Amino acid sequence: MNSFAEAKKFYMDLREKxxxxxxxxxxxxxxxxxxxxxxxxxxTDDAIEHAILVCENCNAQxxxxxxxxxxxxxxxxxxxxxxxxxxxxxxxxxxNQLKGEGWxxxxxxxxxxxxxTLSWAQQGENDSEETIVHKDSNGAILTAGDSVVLIKDxxxxxxxxxxxxxxxxxxxxxxxxxxxxxxxxVNGQHIVILTQFVKxxx
Numbered sequence: 074m075n076s077f078a079e080a081k082k083f084y085m086d087l088r089e090k091x092x093x094x095x096x097x098x099x100x101x102x103x104x105x106x107x108x109x110x111x112x113x114x115x116x117t118d119d120a121i122e123h124a125i126l127v128c129e130n131c132n133a134q135x136x137x138x139x140x141x142x143x144x145x146x147x148x149x150x151x152x153x154x155x156x157x158x159x160x161x162x163x164x165x166x167x168x169n170q171l172k173g174e175g176w177x178x179x180x181x182x183x184x185x186x187x188x189x190t191l192s193w194a195q196q197g198e199n200d201s202e203e204t205i206v207h208k209d210s211n212g213a214i215l216t217a218g219d220s221v222v223l224i225k226d227x228x229x230x231x232x233x234x235x236x237x238x239x240x241x242x243x244x245x246x247x248x249x250x251x252x253x254x255x256x257x258x259v260n261g262q263h264i265v266i267l268t269q270f271v272k273x274x275x
Contacts, residue, residue: 087110087119087121087124088109088110088126090121091110091121091124091125091126092108092126094121094126094157095125095126098126099126099127099128099131100125100126100127100152100155100157100160101125101127101128101131101148101149101152101160101163101164102128102130102131102145102148102152103148103151103152104128104130104131105128106128106129107128107129107130108126108127108128109126109127109128109129109132110124110125110126110127111124111125111126111127111131111132111135111163112124113125113159113162113163113193114196115196122157122158122159123159124159125157125159125160125163130145131145134146135163135167138170141170141171143171143174146167146168146171146177147176149164149167149168149177149180150180152164153165153168153180153183153184158186158189158190158193161184161186161190161194162186162190162193162194164184165181165184165186165191165194166194168180168181168184169181169249172248172256172265173265175230175264175265178256178263178264178265179263182263205247205249205250205251205252206252207247207252207253207255207268208252208268209221209268209271209272209273210224210268210269210270210271210272211272211273213272213273215245215247215255215268215271215273216247217245217246217247218244218245219244219245219273219274219275220241220242220243220244220245220273220274220275221241221242221245221255221257221266221271221272221273221274222239222240222241222242222271222272222274223236223237223238223239223240223242223259223266223270223271224238224270224271224272225238225270226238227266227270229259229262229264234260234262236259236260236264236266240259241274242257242258242259242266242271243257243258244257245257245266248265252268253267253268253269254266254267254268255268255271
């Protein structure tokens with residue numbers, strides 16, 4: 074009984090500390106109702122630096138990818154600037170999860186995480202990166218930072234332009250969970266490109 078009571082008191086202390094830090098609102102979307110503690114993986118301890126205060130809506134979408142509503146996460150446009158590393162980690166992970174929507178890539182370009190925080194955010198993704206190999210249209214292996222050229226005209230969804238055949242895309246990045254997609258800038262816009270439509274140049 075004593076240990077349970079102590080654990081409950083410690084949890085309440087953590088919740089109170091989080092509410093004080095967050096000003097009584099969800100640290101992701103600023104909602105004021107249904108707030109609870111969310112521990113940021115891989116941490117399961119009760120350290121305040123490893124937890125954030127979230128609302129029921131955010132919590133439900135964080136624990137079940139099938140419930141994710143992309144438009145809800147436009148709130149990260151504000152909360153990703155939080156000085157709290159745990160909030161930065163969750164923002165980075167969710168923006169990466171939603172990259173296919175287009176707009177999250179612009180936020181990722183602006184989001185800066187220090188080395189330690191980025192390492193935390195990437196934990197759990199390394200295994201996927203090791204087993205996925207990105208190859209261009211000729212079967213050449215692509216790595217982050219490579220340059221490629223487009224081998225056909227591509228209509229860019231969500232933008233009013235066509236990426237022309239022969240266009241150079243420098244300093245590409247790899248979509249960590251999809252071997253058929255890379256990212257890069259064309260006409261000043263950050264877009265997702267299918268590897269079958271590019272040829273490696275360096």
